[in-house]
Amino acid sequence: MTTQDVALLRDLEEYRYGWKSPETYVYKAPKGLSEEVVRKISELKGEPEWMLDFRLRALRHFLQRPMPNWGPDLSGLNFDDIVYYVKPAERAGRSWDEVPEDIKRTFERLGIPEAEQKFLAGVGAQYESEMVYHRVKEELESKGVIFKSIEDGLREHPELFRQYFGKVVPIEDNKFAALNSAVWSGGSFVYVPPGVKVEQPLQAYFRLNVANIGQFERTLIIIDEGAEAHYVEGCTAPLYSTDSLHTGVIEIVVKRGARFRYTTIQNWSTNVYNLVTQRALVYGNATMEWVDANIGSKVTMKYPSCYLLEPGAHGEILSMAFAKDGQVIDNGGKVIHIAPDTTSKIVSKSVSKGTGRASYRGLVRVQRGAKRVRSNVVCDALLIDEHSRSDTYPYMEIEEPDVTIGHEASVSKVGEEQLFYLRSRGLSEEEATTMVVAGFIEPLVRELPMEYAVELNRLVQLEMEGSIG
Amino acid sequence: MSDTLEIRNLHARTAEREILKGLNLTLRKGEVHALMGPNGAGKSTLAYVLMGHPAYEVTEGEVWFKGQNILELDPEERAHLGLFLAFQYPVAVPGVTVANFLRAALNAKRQALNPDDPGISVLEFRKLLMDKMRLLGLDPDFAGRYLNDGFSGGEKKKTEVLQMAVLDPEFAILDETDSGLDIDALRAVAHGINALRGPERGFLIITHYKRILDHVRPDYVHILVDGRIVASGGPELADQLEAEGYKQWVNGSEPVASAA
Numbered sequence: 050m051t052t053q054d055v056a057l058l059r060d061l062e063e064y065r066y067g068w069k070s071p072e073t074y075v076y077k078a079p080k081g082l083s084e085e086v087v088r089k090i091s092e093l094k095g096e097p098e099w100m101l102d103f104r105l106r107a108l109r110h111f112l113q114r115p116m117p118n119w120g121p122d123l124s125g126l127n128f129d130d131i132v133y134y135v136k137p138a139e140r141a142g143r144s145w146d147e148v149p150e151d152i153k154r155t156f157e158r159l160g161i162p163e164a165e166q167k168f169l170a171g172v173g174a175q176y177e178s179e180m181v182y183h184r185v186k187e188e189l190e191s192k193g194v195i196f197k198s199i200e201d202g203l204r205e206h207p208e209l210f211r212q213y214f215g216k217v218v219p220i221e222d223n224k225f226a227a228l229n230s231a232v233w234s235g236g237s238f239v240y241v242p243p244g245v246k247v248e249q250p251l252q253a254y255f256r257l258n259v260a261n262i263g264q265f266e267r268t269l270i271i272i273d274e275g276a277e278a279h280y281v282e283g284c285t286a287p288l289y290s291t292d293s294l295h296t297g298v299i300e301i302v303v304k305r306g307a308r309f310r311y312t313t314i315q316n317w318s319t320n321v322y323n324l325v326t327q328r329a330l331v332y333g334n335a336t337m338e339w340v341d342a343n344i345g346s347k348v349t350m351k352y353p354s355c356y357l358l359e360p361g362a363h364g365e366i367l368s369m370a371f372a373k374d375g376q377v378i379d380n381g382g383k384v385i386h387i388a389p390d391t392t393s394k395i396v397s398k399s400v401s402k403g404t405g406r407a408s409y410r411g412l413v414r415v416q417r418g419a420k421r422v423r424s425n426v427v428c429d430a431l432l433i434d435e436h437s438r439s440d441t442y443p444y445m446e447i448e449e450p451d452v453t454i455g456h457e458a459s460v461s462k463v464g465e466e467q468l469f470y471l472r473s474r475g476l477s478e479e480e481a482t483t484m485v486v487a488g489f490i491e492p493l494v495r496e497l498p499m500e501y502a503v504e505l506n507r508l509v510q511l512e513m514e515g516s517i518g
Numbered sequence: 519m520s521d522t523l524e525i526r527n528l529h530a531r532t533a534e535r536e537i538l539k540g541l542n543l544t545l546r547k548g549e550v551h552a553l554m555g556p557n558g559a560g561k562s563t564l565a566y567v568l569m570g571h572p573a574y575e576v577t578e579g580e581v582w583f584k585g586q587n588i589l590e591l592d593p594e595e596r597a598h599l600g601l602f603l604a605f606q607y608p609v610a611v612p613g614v615t616v617a618n619f620l621r622a623a624l625n626a627k628r629q630a631l632n633p634d635d636p637g638i639s640v641l642e643f644r645k646l647l648m649d650k651m652r653l654l655g656l657d658p659d660f661a662g663r664y665l666n667d668g669f670s671g672g673e674k675k676k677t678e679v680l681q682m683a684v685l686d687p688e689f690a691i692l693d694e695t696d697s698g699l700d701i702d703a704l705r706a707v708a709h710g711i712n713a714l715r716g717p718e719r720g721f722l723i724i725t726h727y728k729r730i731l732d733h734v735r736p737d738y739v740h741i742l743v744d745g746r747i748v749a750s751g752g753p754e755l756a757d758q759l760e761a762e763g764y765k766q767w768v769n770g771s772e773p774v775a776s777a778a
Contacts, residue, residue: 465572470609473569474623474681475597475630484622488613488664 078134084108087231090134094200094234099211107220107230114224120410121348121377126322131294133232133265189247194278195240196251199267202238209240214269217300217328225324229298233267236297241276241307250279250312250498264295272307272335281498283314293321295346301329303337305359310338314501316345316508319376323349333359333388340496341368343378344508352410354383357391364393369493371486372405373512381411381428381442386452389420397428398490401437402512408440409458417448425455431489432462433482433513483513520584521547523601523689523720528579530560530567536577537563539745545689548717552731552756553724555742556764561724562606564742565693569593569603583689597623598630600688604678604695610666616677617647617661620684627685650683654710672703679710690714691722696730708733728760743767 076093078086087108091101116123189196195206203210220230241247272278295317303309309329317323323346329337339353355364366382384393399407409428430439441458463485471481487494487509494502523545530538537560545551555561567574568581570593580587588596611619625637638646647661654676666674675695682690692711696704711734715721723734731739731753739755740747741764748767749755 464609466609467611469569469571469593470605471611471619472593473597473603473605474619474685475594475626476623477594477626478592480622480626484614484619485611488611491613491664 076134078132080132081129082108082111082131082133082228082232086133090232090234093134096203097207100203103215103220104231104233107227108232110220111224111227111231114221114227116224120350121379123322123324123348125347126294134234192245192247193242194245194247195238197238199233199236199238199269202269206238206240209271210238210269213271213300213302215300217302217330218298218326223326225296226298226326229265229267229296229326233265233298235264236266236268237270237280238268239270239272239278239280241272241278243273243304244275245273246276247278250281252281252283264293264297266297268297268299270299270301270309270311272301272303272309274304275306276304277308279310279312281312281501283316283501283504293317295321295323295325297325297327299325299327301327301337303329303331303335305333305335307332308336308338310340311353312340312497312501314342314344314497314505315349315351317349318345319347321346323351325349325351327351327353328356329354329364330356330358331362331364334361336363336365338365339367339382340493341366341380341382342490342493342497342505343368343370343380344505344512345376346378347376349378349380351380352383352412354385355393356385357388357393359388360390362388362391364391366393366395366397366411367493367496368396369398369400369490370407371400371490371509371512372402372407374403374405376405376407378405378407379410380407381409383412384414384424386413386415386419386422386424389418389422391419391422393422393424395424395426395428396492397426398493399428399430399439400433400486400489401430401439402433404436404438406438406440408442410442410444412444412446413454414444414446415449415452415454419449420451422449422452422454424452426457428458429489430458430460431486432460433486479513483510486513520688522583524582525564525568526580526582528564528567528581529577530563530574530579531577532563532574537574537745538567540579541742541746543740543747545720545722547688547720549737550715550721550723550734552736552739552753553722553742554726554728554739554756554759556768557726559742560745561726561742562693565603565606565691565722565724568596568691569601570596594626595630597685597687598627602682602685602687602690604675604682604690604692606693606695606697608666608669608674608678610664610669612664612667614665615662616665616680617644619665620647620681623681624684647684650680653683653713654680655706656680671698672700672706675699675703675707676710679707683710683714688718689720689722691724693724694726695723696725696727704730705733728756731756741767 078089084105087104091104215230218226220227239251270280301309301311315323331337337355341351341353343349343351353366357364364384368380368382370378370380372378381397382395384395395411397409399409401407411426413424413426415422426443428441428443432439439460443456445454447454463482467485468478468481471484472478476484487506494505497505525541525543528538528541529536541564553561563574567576576589581589584599588599621638621643628635628637648658651658651660656676666677669677678695695707699707708730723730723736736753739751739753741749743764
């Protein structure tokens with residue numbers, strides 16, 4: 050983090066990804082949600098009957114389910130003012146050559162080079178509500194690893210798909226899971242066979258375009274016994290004049306002895322409502338890790354969860370939120386200990402700047418009979434300005450006495466002594482403050498793949514611009 | 519004159535009381551000055567005021583360096599001019615490695631002097647840092663540890679001297695650098711300081727005890743009592759102090775203009 054980097058970023062006048070491609074779409078649904086729209090979506094995707102039924106059930110549940118009576122203010126959301134489906138011109142291509150030019154240009158601007166990077170095992174990119182380009186390397190295919198669009202997953206692996214789809218996050222789980230279940234489109238389907246270890250991270254990109262598009266990605270990931278993989282997701286979106294909604298559902302199954310990590314860097318533009326349901330079922334001696342970095346959006350509600358179903362299961366959630374003026378990031382995690390001898394760890398780092406509110410909301414639940422559970426929660430908040438604010442809502446529902454549960458919370462401001470010390474070495478007040486913030490989120494940043502770590506540090510620097518009056 | 523740091527009639531206070539009451543002292547490059555005094559005399563206050571700590575208010579006086587009254591400058595500007603303070607209680611900055619921090623500080627200084635400076639390369643910096651760490655007997659792993667986070671007293675003081683070695687200041691103020699150190703740590707720190715002595719650098723060693731002055735022989739010793747310098751002399755003044763204590767200066771002391 051050099052002075053030069055800070056100066057470079059200072060020159061950027063507008064949000065980096067604030068641009069749109071001219072709209073070239075075959076089908077764009079009318080605004081608003083209705084049974085016709087849901088039927089049309091299912092028809093365009095050529096789905097089997099059971100999926101249409103699933104969507105319609107979900108729609109009915111969504112319509113009668115009240116809005117949550119807790120959490121940030123969602124009154125700015127107008128469900129009637131959103132387009133729920135857009136299908137891009139061409140179907141998903143298999144090789145880079147088949148991808149349409151206009152869409153290629155989008156990828157270029159996102160920074161995905163044409164020559165495939167060795168680092169990537171495969172790239173799936175969502176353009177609007179459909180997986181336009183999705184490709185799995187021969188290496189992965191030969192190992193039997195499946196990494197496809199969710200639509201292809203349904204089409205090509207119907208039994209496997211149906212076995213797990215909607216089972217980790219049922220329709221009735223919450224209002225937004227119901228919405229996603231009705232209109233989901235785009236997302237990833239991943240299956241890693243028993244014992245297979247995928248070294249390179251699997252990545253997918255998302256972006257929104259066309260004013261008022263709701264993004265309803267659905268991802269289903271199954272890691273079979275003894276397998277290991279890492280999935281990375283980074284989001285960007287251009288600016289709009291009216292509000293956007295992103296309601297995703299991520300379902301993950303980590304079978305016995307398997308290890309899986311799901312990493313997200315979220316940097317939606319500041320008019321997006323980002324309401325995501327993420328849940329993993331973790332079996333015996335398996336490990337699930339959520340690494341969740343939230344910087345953008347107008348409102349984020351996100352609580353990656355681990356359900357520890359069998360002895361030896363371990364769940365970890367490492368989450369970070371950076372909220373600046375006008376942003377509300379309400380996040381954290383949930384761990385449900387159902388079996389004995391399970392362990393969990395939640396580490397949450399919240400940074401609030403200006404009028405931004407970054408809050409931790411989490412749940413550790415231990416069911417009766419889940420003996421010898423060990424769980425630890427650390428939630429730290431850093432307030433940058435006079436009026437910055439952070440709230441902590443740590444819920445503990447412990448029904449079993451023979452357990453070890455720890456909880457530590459801290460709130461701090463950037464210390465005057467720290468600032469003076471750093472400034473005495475030649476750093477400006479802004480550089481010193483940025484350095485303290487970077488150090489604060491370091492436990493999360495060091496868990497990210499390198500290019501994400503670099504991007505996240507740059508994003509933090511950008512957010513810190515002008516923080517000193 | 520860029521060879522001297524001249525402190526003139528310095529008065530400084532906290533919210534509660536006045537601490538420096540007309541301090542005069544001239545430091546010169548190539549010279550090591552020791553400042554000794556009883557607790558509460560204002561030794562650390564002087565260090566903080568010279569560096570620009572916001573908790574202290576200067577009510578009168580100037581400090582001249584390179585043709586400027588540095589009391590009008592921000593702490594980072596004073597650092598860019600070539601001033602360095604080794605803290606008595608170094609502050610921890612969790613999550614920031616010693617290496618990253620020092621490289622940022624070095625680049626900040628270079629770019630303050632020349633905005634077009636691209637900054638030192640990671641490789642070049644690595645070499646520089648390793649050289650200096652070897653000089654101080656610091657384990658190479660040290661570079662990757664978080665700044666002062668969980669450091670022992672000795673490690674903190676060595677890190678201060680390491681920073682001084684890397685940042686290459688023109689005037690260095692060492693605030694009770696010897697406090698809390700065992701024999702070996704003291705030797706290592708003294709060795710580092712001596713290695714940095716030279717015609718291009720001036721030192722102000724602030725200390726309560728004579729111990730460090732046995733390892734880093736000063737050119738001049740000053741005694742600070744109740745916010746003023748009451749005596750100045752050669753290194754033998756420190757011996758006298760050790761033998762007789764501060765008594766003779768503490769009662770009815772008269773301020774003395776700097777003899778240096």
